[in-house]
Amino acid sequence: MEQIHVVLHPAPLQGHIKPMLCLAQLLSKAGFHATFLVTHHTFKLLPDLTALSANFPNLHFQSISDGLPEDHSRALEFGSFSKIKPYFKHFLLNYSLGDNSMSPPLTCIIxxxxxxxxxxxxxxxGIPIFSFVSHSACYLLAYLNISKLIEQGDHIPFPDDNMNQEINGVAGLEGLLRRKHLPSYCALKDIAQNPQIQSHLKDIFDLKGCCGLIINTFDELEITILPQVATHFQKVYKVGPLHALSNSKINQNLSHLVASHASRWQADQSCIAWLDSQPLRSVLYVSFGSHAKASVSQILEFWHGLVNSGKPFLWVLRPDVIIGEDGKHVIPKELHQVGAKENGFLVDWAPQEHVLAHHAIGGFLTHCGWNSILESIVAKIPLICWSYDWDQMINAELVSKVLEIGLQLDACDRLTIQRTVQTMMGSKREELQNSIERISECAQHVIGNGGSSNQNLETLVEDIKNIKLNSQHDE
Incomplete structure (x- = not known):
């Protein structure tokens, strides 16, 4: 049989690229010809992705235009990815359907x-396609129910400004879903007639027509939610935590290589030497991920709260995380004063998986992105949640209220930050640690031999093989 060829096409966002790159590795290891297709802009930001092909011979990288000028901000907004469509189609027609002698004909798209x-x-x-979800199932389920909630008319549009109001009637999200977890457009009075929003909701509905949903989670993590998600799709492949599943199947040195190549920033390895000098479970790791932004005043509140907590901390401050009033990126001078940061260590970017696995780390103050949550669970590190936007809001509820593996940061002032850090690293430490170790054991089980995520990956591989066989029979 001719080699199976899968094109994997992530959204041009780091939090989406890394888990799909892990999936691409796993499919290439299964013997598939895996083409990882990104935009030209993304390809330039990531450090030499093609170097990975030396270690994964079946993994190949290609890029296409996103239809935007070089100086475009590429801010996330409705329709921001729509200009890619003609270039994507051209790629499929002229490269992936077998016209290119360097690759076999295309079997399917993820x-x-x-x-x-x-x-x-x-x-x-006429190409089979699977949908890949890099965030939580609870966020996906909330989105899948927006049209239903609009039709019912009780919850959407929001009748008042109470964003903490609970939303009832969504099976699987009872007691979890609140207005603040839904997109801001749910407050618009004309939501049912707004063509842009209705087009967006149609896109969500159209996901149900794909061959199957591949999602980076596992049963025990979202136990009441995943059965409800499954009712919307032909098939659901729960293959998370993908970073741990891929790490379990490849050389550990290569797993660090993959993590570094999926990041647009070069990790500062000096933080590992600093962690080596710190006591067991004493350090709070602080990172707001690859996308979240903060004002100068917010950063200063975090700074004073962390310093006043008296706990050692390793803080990732991306070069673009702070935006001043003039729109420029600025780092407050207070953060550079040596005397004020005796218990802190600051870096532009850190090798997060490596950091979380370090014996000195005792907690993680995070924006609550799904990748960070999964990496923290695998490493058995309790969380403090400062959610920023998108899925992070409902993720924080899941972490603190359902899984009970972390605390929510209820306000962004220095005293609240100080007290929350002291609580998590002190009186609540043992309770949170016990909870996250139970979830971590489940994560280790699902990626092991006979585990559900491992089996779901094998099922996905077999289903893709059957697509190839069926297409050959049709010929």
Whole structure:
């Protein structure tokens, strides 16, 4: 049989690229010809992705235009990815259907959930397509129910400004879903007639027509939610935590290589030497991920809260995390004063998986991105949640209220930050540690031999093989 060829196409966001790159590794290790397709802009930001092909001979990288000028901000907004569609279609027609002698004909596509143009294109060209979700199932389930909530008329549009109001009637999210967890457009009075929003909701509905949903989670993590998600799709492949699943199947040195190549920033390895000098479970790791922004005043409140907590901390401050009033990136001078940061260590970027696995780390103050939550669970590190946007809001509820493996940061003032850090690293430490160790054991089980995520990956591989066999029979 001719080699199976899968094109994997992530949204041009770091939090989406890394888990899909882990999946691409796993499929390439299964013997598939895996083409990882990103935009030209993304390809330039990531450090030499093609170097990975030396270690994964079946993994190949290609890039296409995103249809935007070089100096475009590429801010996330409605329709921001739509200009990619003609370039994606051209790529499929001229490269991946077998016209290119360097690759076998295309078997199927695995697309990011946030790229609806891929579903239209695949349908037009008659190519089987799977949808990949890099965030939590609880966030996906909330989105899948927006149209239903609009039709019911009780919850959407929001009748008042109480964003903490609980939303009832969504099976699987009882007691969890609140207005603040839904997109801001749910407050618009004309939501049912707004063509842009209705088009967006149609894109969500169209996901149900794909061959299956691949999601970076596992049963025990979202136990009441995943059965409800499964009712919306032909098939659901729960293959998380993908970073741990891929690490379990490849050389550990290569896993660090993959993590570094999925990041647009070069990790500062000096923080590991600093951690080596710190006592067991004494350090709070602080990182707001690859996308979250903060004002100068917010950063200063975090700074004073962390310093006043008296706990050692390793803080990742991306060069672009702070935006001043003039729109420029600025780092407050207070953060550079040596005397004020005797118990802190600051870096532009850190090798997060390596850091979380270090014996000195005792807690993680995070923006609550799904990758960070999964990495923290695998490393058995309790969390403090400062959610920023998107799925992070409902993730924080899941972490603190359902799984009970972390605390929510209720306000962004120095005293609240100080007290929350002291509580998590002190009186609540043992309770949170016990909870996250139980969840971590489940994560280790699902990626092991006979584990559900491992089996779901094997099922996905077999289902893709059957697509190839069926297409050959049709010929």
């Amino acid at each position: 697309t990011d959930q946030y790229l609806p143009y891929t579903l239209d294109t695949a349908k037009e060209l």
